[in-house]
Amino acid sequence: MKLVFSEAVADPVRYVYPYAVWAFPEPPETPADLFAAGFLPSAPDLSRFYLGRQLRVVLSEWRATSENRRVLRKAGDLHCELVPRDAFEVTPERRAAWLAFAEERFGAGVMPPARLDRLLAGRVISHVLVFRNGSPDGAECGVALLYLEAPRMAYYYYAFYDLRSATPHLGMAMMTRAVAWARESGLSHLHLGTCYTEKALYKTQFEPMEFFNGHRWSRNPEELRHLLRTRPETHRLESAEYQAYLEGGLASAASSSPFRVRLSASD
Numbered sequence: 001m002k003l004v005f006s007e008a009v010a011d012p013v014r015y016v017y018p019y020a021v022w023a024f025p026e027p028p029e030t031p032a033d034l035f036a037a038g039f040l041p042s043a044p045d046l047s048r049f050y051l052g053r054q055l056r057v058v059l060s061e062w063r064a065t066s067e068n069r070r071v072l073r074k075a076g077d078l079h080c081e082l083v084p085r086d087a088f089e090v091t092p093e094r095r096a097a098w099l100a101f102a103e104e105r106f107g108a109g110v111m112p113p114a115r116l117d118r119l120l121a122g123r124v125i126s127h128v129l130v131f132r133n134g135s136p137d138g139a140e141c142g143v144a145l146l147y148l149e150a151p152r153m154a155y156y157y158y159a160f161y162d163l164r165s166a167t168p169h170l171g172m173a174m175m176t177r178a179v180a181w182a183r184e185s186g187l188s189h190l191h192l193g194t195c196y197t198e199k200a201l202y203k204t205q206f207e208p209m210e211f212f213n214g215h216r217w218s219r220n221p222e223e224l225r226h227l228l229r230t231r232p233e234t235h236r237l238e239s240a241e242y243q244a245y246l247e248g249g250l251a252s253a254a255s256s257s258p259f260r261v262r263l264s265a266s267d
Contacts, residue, residue: 001025001034001049003261014234033190034154037258038212041147041155044122053213053227055192056153057206059183067205068176075173076152078141079132081179088128090120094143098160103164112211119145125157129181131174133167141165142174154182155191172202179206198228215257220245 005019023039024047025031031046035056040255043222064072072078095116102111119125127146132138142161148154156178161170175192182190192203195211201210204224210217211224214236219225223245232239237250 001029001037003259014152016234023049025049030149031147034150035153035155035189038214040191040194040215041124044118044124046123051214052194053211055209055211056102057179057182057192057202058112058189058208058210058218061208062179062183062206064176064180065205065207068179069162071169071173071176071205072180074168074200075170075177076167077134077138078167078173078177078191079134079136079173080177081130081136081145082181082185083128083130083211085125085127085236086121087128097162101160101163108265111136119158123147124155127154130157131161131177141167142170144174144178151186151188153189153191154187154195163165175203176205184201195224195228201228215253218245 002024002135004022004024006022008018010017023034023037023044025034031041031049034049038054039051040054042048042050077261096114099111099113099116102116124147127148129144129146130140131142131144133141142159142165144159145157146154147157158176159171159172159174167173179190194200195203195249204221208219210219211220213217213227226242226245227236230239230241232242236242237246237253243249248255
């Protein structure tokens with residue numbers, strides 16, 4: 001992959017000069033390679049990715065916890081079916097319902113119609129996971145838009161469902177059922193997006209859960225909570241508080257990093 005660094009807000013007083021890290025895949029890399037390195041898509045055609053604090057479930061080790069079972073039990077008989085994007089019809093009714101969901105759940109203007117249409121037309125949505133109540137032929141109660149690259153990974157991108165459904169905690173039940181489906185399908189990882197606020201901790205109800213901390217995948221929930229609850233005055237790795245979570249210190253963080261750069265002589 002090629003890396004490009006996009007300048008973010010600087011704080012010269014504290015000598016903090018941050019850059020957002022963008023990645024552009026190169027052959028023979030596939031999107032799964034970039035997901036594995038901690039990147040998430042930032043373009044619907046998968047031409048550009050960004051590095052972030054994302055979460056993934058290690059499916060080979062996942063076993064339903066009592067909380068996972070409780071969520072599914074309360075949801076009743078929740079079925080899911082994987083449908084290739086090209087075979088899934090986005091009817092005007094579905095599109096309107098998804099936009100209404102986004103307006104209410106994500107906030108005004110976060111998912112305008114043009115953005116939804118770009119996502120649905122891009123490579124980033126390869127499949128749709130359709131959820132039904134009661135039986136495989138039951139009423140559709142929600143969908144999740146996926147990027148699937150079997151057997152390595154799937155990305156649970158956006159979920160849409162009836163916020164007034166009688167099914168308790170339908171969104172959480174859909175995600176839990178998707179984790180079970182991904183394990184049953186023989187996938188290695190299910191990626192669940194980013195975790196930058198405590199509101200996003202609902203995604204961590206699956207064990208083992210890993211998050212990318214900038215230099216490795218970590219399974220330490222206390223480290224994640226520390227990241228969510230503190231704001232360092234300078235770079236995170238320079239924080240003595242955060243360094244306590246690094247086994248082996250900064251040298252270990254550097255050695256565990258998946259990134260290496262070979263600089264070529266310029267003309």
